[in-house]
Amino acid sequence: MNQTERNFMTLQFAAKSENESFARVTVAAFVSQLDPTMDEITDLKTVVSEAVTNSIIHGYDGDPEGVVTISAAIEGDIVTLIVEDKGRGIEDVELAKQPLFTSKPELERSGMGFTIMENFMDEFDVTSELGGGTSIRMKKRIVSKKALYN
Amino acid sequence: MNQTERNFMTLQFAAKSENESFARVTVAAFVSQLDPTMDEITDLKTVVSEAVTNSIIHGYDGDPEGVVTISAAIEGDIVTLIVEDKGRGIEDVELAKQPLFTSKPELERSGMGFTIMENFMDEFDVTSELGGGTSIRMKKRIVSKKALYN
Amino acid sequence: IGEIQRFLRDDGTLKVSRSLKEMANKVRKKKDELSKLLNRLPTVKEVAEELGVTPEDVVFAQEANKPPASIHETVFE
Ligand SMILES: Nc1ncnc2c1ncn2[C@@H]1O[C@H](COP(=O)(O)OP(=O)(O)O)[C@@H](O)[C@H]1O
Ligand SMILES: Nc1ncnc2c1ncn2[C@@H]1O[C@H](COP(=O)(O)OP(=O)(O)O)[C@@H](O)[C@H]1O
Ligand SMILES: [Mg+2]
Ligand SMILES: [Mg+2]
Numbered sequence: 175m176n177q178t179e180r181n182f183m184t185l186q187f188a189a190k191s192e193n194e195s196f197a198r199v200t201v202a203a204f205v206s207q208l209d210p211t212m213d214e215i216t217d218l219k220t221v222v223s224e225a226v227t228n229s230i231i232h233g234y235d236g237d238p239e240g241v242v243t244i245s246a247a248i249e250g251d252i253v254t255l256i257v258e259d260k261g262r263g264i265e266d267v268e269l270a271k272q273p274l275f276t277s278k279p280e281l282e283r284s285g286m287g288f289t290i291m292e293n294f295m296d297e298f299d300v301t302s303e304l305g306g307g308t309s310i311r312m313k314k315r316i317v318s319k320k321a322l323y324n
Numbered sequence: 325m326n327q328t329e330r331n332f333m334t335l336q337f338a339a340k341s342e343n344e345s346f347a348r349v350t351v352a353a354f355v356s357q358l359d360p361t362m363d364e365i366t367d368l369k370t371v372v373s374e375a376v377t378n379s380i381i382h383g384y385d386g387d388p389e390g391v392v393t394i395s396a397a398i399e400g401d402i403v404t405l406i407v408e409d410k411g412r413g414i415e416d417v418e419l420a421k422q423p424l425f426t427s428k429p430e431l432e433r434s435g436m437g438f439t440i441m442e443n444f445m446d447e448f449d450v451t452s453e454l455g456g457g458t459s460i461r462m463k464k465r466i467v468s469k470k471a472l473y474n
Numbered sequence: 475i476g477e478i479q480r481f482l483r484d485d486g487t488l489k490v491s492r493s494l495k496e497m498a499n500k501v502r503k504k505k506d507e508l509s510k511l512l513n514r515l516p517t518v519k520e521v522a523e524e525l526g527v528t529p530e531d532v533v534f535a536q537e538a539n540k541p542p543a544s545i546h547e548t549v550f551e
């Protein structure tokens with residue numbers, strides 16, 4: 175794998191739950207250029223699910239007119255992932271990031287979305303503006319099989 | 325599947341040949357919501373390959389700074405696909421569409437890209453501006469779910 | 475030859491959803507096989523090469539195993 179290689183893509187789609195699976199596949203297919211292990215891909219898919227579900231359910235409250243944007247960049251063996259919406263935004267980001275915190279307990283969601291993203295990725299950063307939208311910026315190094323040999 | 329259902333996505337990526345396979349799978353994953361047959365999806369993948377390769381090779385002449393945009397929309401059982409670049413553009417579109425016409429005979433390309441797109445899709449339309457870029461707009465009805473058993 | 479043509483045609487009319495499920499099963503089997511053989515997790519490319527498809531196709535097929543919408547569902551299933 176060429177360490178200096180760069181690549182990028184941007185994906186936008188309607189905030190519909192049908193597109194969650196599509197978004198997972200798109201990001202995973204893009205990152206598969208770095209030759210991740212099967213498990214690294216599964217982790218990334220989970221992270222994409224959590225972030226996209228949040229935009230659809232919380233950001234747009236299920237309004238399919240909303241648009242979710244995912245940007246992915248590859249630089250060497252580092253993947254940068256940004257998941258954004260122009261939805262309602264988060265009033266208190268620090269509170270929202272607490273494990274088990276959820277503003278929709280009626281949906282039986284676990285409140286673990288942000289915790290999962292934070293744990294599965296190397297870097298994780300939330301920017302949000304009430305009424306303006308939310309942006310999640312994450313990075314992960316794809317160690318592939320290199321680390322498995324030493 | 326609900327006939328009135330609508331969905332859309334837009335994908336942008338660097339004009340690198342590594343992204344051709346990624347673009348094919350992204351479009352296939354999006355359209356698979358209509359549960360097409362293998363034939364239908366294979367045709368669509370071929371069409372995406374031809375259009376994306378043209379943008380990379382002819383539009384941007386291999387310059388990886390170029391950006392290719394694919395928009396896809398589903399309305400009922402109709403898929404609309406637009407593949408665009410902001411590259412060199414085509415001087416004579418009618419000539420370019422002729423079977424076997426190619427401006428790069430040295431690459432041993434077949435000159436059949438446009439012919440394939442035209443034949444595999446129900447609608448096919450090229451707009452191009454010299455120095456401004458090229459846009460290919462295509463439509464296809466996914467008939468599978470009605471005509472065939474599962 | 476007519477027989478083969480009919481077979482090929484039938485295969486073409488196969489739904490993508492079913493074809494993906496079959497591919498997903500092959501991917502899972504190959505992943506297990508390679509894990510034992512290599513004594514580590516295979517990469518996406520290694521599985522793809524063994525199956526003669528692209529890494530992108532492997533990732534797409536994997537999705538057909540209908541993974542839960544989000545991890546909560548796995549945990550609380
Ligand atoms: N994109 C978003 N737009 C608005 N609010 C969000 C967004 N993402 C997360 N939140 C807020 O942060 C909380 C915690 O998110 P998360 O950890 O994923 O748990 P859950 O989704 O199960 O509630 C949500 O309940 C919601 O209030
Ligand atoms: N996106 C594009 N930008 C500029 N020129 C293009 C583009 N797509 C097609 N062309 C022109 O049209 C010709 C015919 O295209 P095509 O039928 O795909 O054949 P081939 O790619 O094998 O040359 C190309 O040789 C090129 O001159
Ligand atoms: Mg969540
Ligand atoms: Mg061509």
